[in-house]
Amino acid sequence: xxxxxxxxxxxxxxxxxxxxxxxxxxxxxxxxxxxxxxxxxxxxxxxxxxxxxxxxxxxxxxxxxxxxxxxxxxxxxxxxxxxxxxxxxxxxxxxxxxxxxxxxxxxxxxxxxxxxxxxxxxxxxxxxxxxxxxxxxxxxxxxxxxxxxxxxxxxxxxxxxxxxxxxxxxxxxxxxxxxxxxxxxxxxxxxxxxxxxxxxxxxxxxxxxxxxxxxxxxxxxxxxxxxxxxxxxxxxxxxxxxxxxxxxxxxxxxxxxxxxxxxxxxxxxxxx
Amino acid sequence: xxxxxxxxxxxxxxxxxxxxxxxxxxxxxxxxxxxxxxxxxxxxxxxxxxxxxxxxxxxxxxxxxxxxxxxxxxxxxxxxxxxxxxxxxxxxxxxxxxxxxxxxxxxxxxxxxxxxxxxxxxxxxxxxxxxxxxxxxxxxxxxxxxxxxxxxxxxxxxxxxxxxxxxxxxxxxxxxxxxxxxxxxxxxxxxxxxxxxxxxxxxxxxxxxxxxxxxxxxxxxxxxxxxxxxxxxxxxxxxxxxxxxxxxxxxxxxxxxxxxxxxxxxxxxxxxxxxx
Numbered sequence: 001x002x003x004x005x006x007x008x009x010x011x012x013x014x015x016x017x018x019x020x021x022x023x024x025x026x027x028x029x030x031x032x033x034x035x036x037x038x039x040x041x042x043x044x045x046x047x048x049x050x051x052x053x054x055x056x057x058x059x060x061x062x063x064x065x066x067x068x069x070x071x072x073x074x075x076x077x078x079x080x081x082x083x084x085x086x087x088x089x090x091x092x093x094x095x096x097x098x099x100x101x102x103x104x105x106x107x108x109x110x111x112x113x114x115x116x117x118x119x120x121x122x123x124x125x126x127x128x129x130x131x132x133x134x135x136x137x138x139x140x141x142x143x144x145x146x147x148x149x150x151x152x153x154x155x156x157x158x159x160x161x162x163x164x165x166x167x168x169x170x171x172x173x174x175x176x177x178x179x180x181x182x183x184x185x186x187x188x189x190x191x192x193x194x195x196x197x198x199x200x201x202x203x204x205x206x207x208x209x210x211x212x213x214x215x216x217x218x219x220x221x222x223x224x225x226x227x228x229x230x231x232x233x234x235x236x237x238x239x240x241x242x243x244x245x246x247x248x249x250x251x252x253x254x255x256x257x258x259x260x261x262x263x264x265x266x267x268x269x270x271x272x
Numbered sequence: 273x274x275x276x277x278x279x280x281x282x283x284x285x286x287x288x289x290x291x292x293x294x295x296x297x298x299x300x301x302x303x304x305x306x307x308x309x310x311x312x313x314x315x316x317x318x319x320x321x322x323x324x325x326x327x328x329x330x331x332x333x334x335x336x337x338x339x340x341x342x343x344x345x346x347x348x349x350x351x352x353x354x355x356x357x358x359x360x361x362x363x364x365x366x367x368x369x370x371x372x373x374x375x376x377x378x379x380x381x382x383x384x385x386x387x388x389x390x391x392x393x394x395x396x397x398x399x400x401x402x403x404x405x406x407x408x409x410x411x412x413x414x415x416x417x418x419x420x421x422x423x424x425x426x427x428x429x430x431x432x433x434x435x436x437x438x439x440x441x442x443x444x445x446x447x448x449x450x451x452x453x454x455x456x457x458x459x460x461x462x463x464x465x466x467x468x469x470x471x472x473x474x475x476x477x478x479x480x481x482x483x484x485x486x487x488x489x490x491x492x493x494x495x496x497x498x499x500x501x502x503x504x505x506x507x508x509x510x511x512x513x514x515x516x517x518x519x520x521x522x523x524x525x526x527x528x529x530x531x532x533x534x535x536x537x538x539x540x541x542x543x544x545x546x547x548x
Contacts, residue, residue, distance in 0.1 A: 076512045084515075129395075144412065146494070151513035182412040183494025184501075184509065194494070199394045199411045 040246040041087060042070045043078040045094035045153070045233065046187040047118065047206045050213075051266035052092070052254075058262075059253055066246060074152040074187035082107055082238065089241040090250050092233060094118070094188075094206075095153035099234040109244065112236035115255050116268035118206045119228050120157050122221040123195045130201035135223050136169060138202060139176035146183045146191045146200040154188035157229045158204035164227045192218070206231065208267040232271070309526060316523045321516035330521055332498040333506035337525075340414060340502060341482045344421035348429050348478055353471070356433030357459065378427040385423055386491025393419065393492070416493035417500050421482035429471075429478035436470025437463065468543050476536040480529065 044052050049072045056068050071078070075093040079102055082088055091108070092115070093099045099112045124132050130143045138145070148155040166174040182200070185191040188209060194200035196214045202221075210220050235254055237247035253259050260270045316322065324330060359371060377385055393400045393410040400410060410416050440463050448458045464471070486504040493500040495509060503525050510518035 074512060080511055080515060144409075149495075149509050149512045181496065182499075183496050185495065186490070186508070186512075197390065197394060198396050199390070 038065050038243075039067045039069060040089050040243055040250060042068065042090045042092065042250060043082065043086070043088040044070055044072055044090075044092040045075045045078070046072045046189040047094055047154070047208055048072065048092055048233070049189060050211050051208070051263050051268065054262050054266070055254060055259060058258075059250060063246070063249070068250075072187075072189075074148065074154075076149070076151040076153070077187070085240075087240075087242070088238055089243055089247040090235065090237055092235040092254070093153070094231060094233055095156065096232055096234060097156075098153070099236065102236070102238075107239050108236045109239045109241065109247075110237060112234040113251065113255055114232045114271045115235050115260075116233045116263045116271055118208050118231040118233065118268055120154070120161060120204050120223055120231070121207050121210065122202055122223060123192055123205050123210065123218050124202045124221060125195055125198045125200075126217050126219055127198065128219060129198075132202055132221055135165070135221060135227070138180070139169075139173050141176070141180070143180045144182045144199075144201040145177065145180040146185060146194045146203045147181055148188050148191050148204075149184045149186060152187055153231065154191070154204060154206065155184070157231055160229050161204070161223060161227050168227065206267075210267065233268075312519060312523050312526065315519050319516055319519070321520045324510075324514065324517035324520035325524055327517060329497055329501075329506055329510070330517065330524070333501055333503045333521065334524065334528075336414070336417070336498060336501065337483060337503040340417045340421060341479055343418050344425060344482045345429075345475060345479050347418070347422055348426045348482075349471075349475060352426055352430045353433060353464075356430045357437050357463070359430070360434045360437035374427055374430055376427075377424050378431075382424055382485065382487030383491055386420065386488035389416075389420060389423060389488060389492040411492065412494045412496065412500060414493075414499055417489055417502060420488035420492050421485050424485050424488055425478040425482040427478075428481050429474040432470050432474025432477065433467065436467030436474070439470070440466045469540050472536055472539050472543070476532065479532065483525070483529065 042052065042056075052070055052072070056070060060066060060068050071081075071088070073081075075095055075098040078088075078091065078093070079098045082091060082102060083105060091099065091102060093102075099108070102108050103112060122132070122135060122138065124130070130137075130140070132138065132140075132143065137143075147158055150156075162174040162177055165177075166172075183191075183194065185194065188205055191200070191203040192205045192209045192214065195203045195205075196217045198217070207220075210218065235251055237244060237251055241247045254263075255271075264270060355374075359367070359374075380388075390411065391397050393403075393416065395401065395404050395409065395411065403410065410419070444466070445458050445463055448462045449455070453461065483502075484504060485502070486508070489495075489500065489502060490505055490508070495501045495505045497506075501509065503521060507518045507521045507525075510521060
């Protein structure tokens with residue numbers, strides 16, 4: 001108990017100089033033009049990690065003095081944080097549902113725009129210890145399958161796919177696959193990492209999660225197109241944004257031709 | 273000189289300021305700790321999230337936490353007690369190193385501990401790979417949860433136990449041995465009872481740490497209801513979909529922890545009374 005209190009105090013002490021730093025860098029930024037609030041906070045689905053990180057660099061180069069901060073977690077976690085008043089300026093969700101809820105709660109400013117589409121794939125370790133050659137093999141007993149948490153879009157899509165497969169492959173397929181689940185991970189990237197580390201035999205991820213980083217450790221098994229889903233990613237500026245101007249510019253940038261090319265490079269399908 | 277005079281009078285601006293500062297600091301700290309706790313309870317009452325306490329997810333998480341921390345504590349006490357006694361009494365080469373090694377998990381961020389355990393017991397780990405050849409896998413099992421708990425919590429028990437044993441005077445032990453008691457009997461009848469308050473305090477700290485263990489477990493053991501999803505993981509998981517359930521679980525574990533702290537305090541008082 002005592003050590004926790006101590007740790008809390010240490011954490012607090014660390015926060016104070018950090019916030020001091022933030023202020024001073026903000027003042028430096030004023031010289032570079034712009035002025036006012038120069039921080040933009042983007043909450044984005046974890047599958048957007050690589051693409052949005054690349055876009056961030058370009059955006060910051062174009063807007064000298066702007067500090068772009070991004071938080072990548074499951075869309076459902078981000079939604080909860082936004083509902084609890086987290087200071088975010090933009091929300092990019094991996095599913096329509098989370099964005100719809102945010103809009104219903106009056107948290108979104110303007111109309112959300114769909115900016116990319118994505119599909120799911122099955123990923124297995126390069127060594128493929130469970131010997132999964134096609135999607136149907138997923139129902140074989142003993143496979144260690146990892147899914148994202150209930151409510152995380154990637155997992156909800158996986159369940160949708162299994163539901164469709166049930167009617168095509170026959171009784172029990174869905175149940176057999178689900179009985180192979182050994183862990184539910186916080187977001188889709190965490191479940192892909194389980195496979196990259198070789199501890200899980202398979203997981204569901206997005207086509208865009210097959211990043212260069214993991215290509216030598218992970219193999220992709222395609223899901224038959226008639227069973228697959230199309231994930232649509234909506235993006236919107238948030239009502240409580242303190243930098244509405246910058247928020248709008250980020251949304252415009254992501255949906256611009258240039259932004260779309262970067263998204264395509266990271267295996268997303270353009271929205272239009 | 274002046275200071276001493278005024279102190280004797282029991283009244284000085286400095287003293288008043290010092291005690292005022294102390295009281296204010298204590299109030300600040302107590303407020304800082306109680307406000308979040310009050311918020312948790314208020315939310316539960318206002319949002320009527322009691323029903324979430326009866327859900328299967330909550331029940332499984334609580335049962336798993338009770339089960340795994342009980343096993344972890346059993347192993348920690350079984351192995352940690354003699355280990356602590358050796359650390360307190362014996363001199364041997366490399367003692368400082370071993371001593372620091374035991375403290376290491378307390379300083380290591382739990383997430384780093386989780387990765388370290390994964391690289392050891394995971395399928396391609398130092399120990400995990402040979403085990404895998406025998407068809408034994410540790411990740412994603414309850415065993416992994418227990419290992420993570422022992423890894424992060426053992427320090428808290430061993431550290432306190434070493435202090436407790438060091439405070440038992442050697443001549444008391446020697447007197448018992450002169451009276452014909454064997455080494456083992458001396459330990460169980462004399463040393464351990466004298467060190468009892470320290471052992472209980474250490475066990476409570478270790479148990480609290482094991483109960484709160486999160487980072488190591490989620491990275492090393494994964495998260496699955498009834499198998500690896502302990503209370504902290506269930507709280508994190510509930511945040512994805514059901515804030516009420518997350519709050520309800522937090523309140524439950526809060527009450528649970530409170531009862532254990534009170535019980536430990538009671539035990540310690542009892543032990544002190546016995547000594548008198």
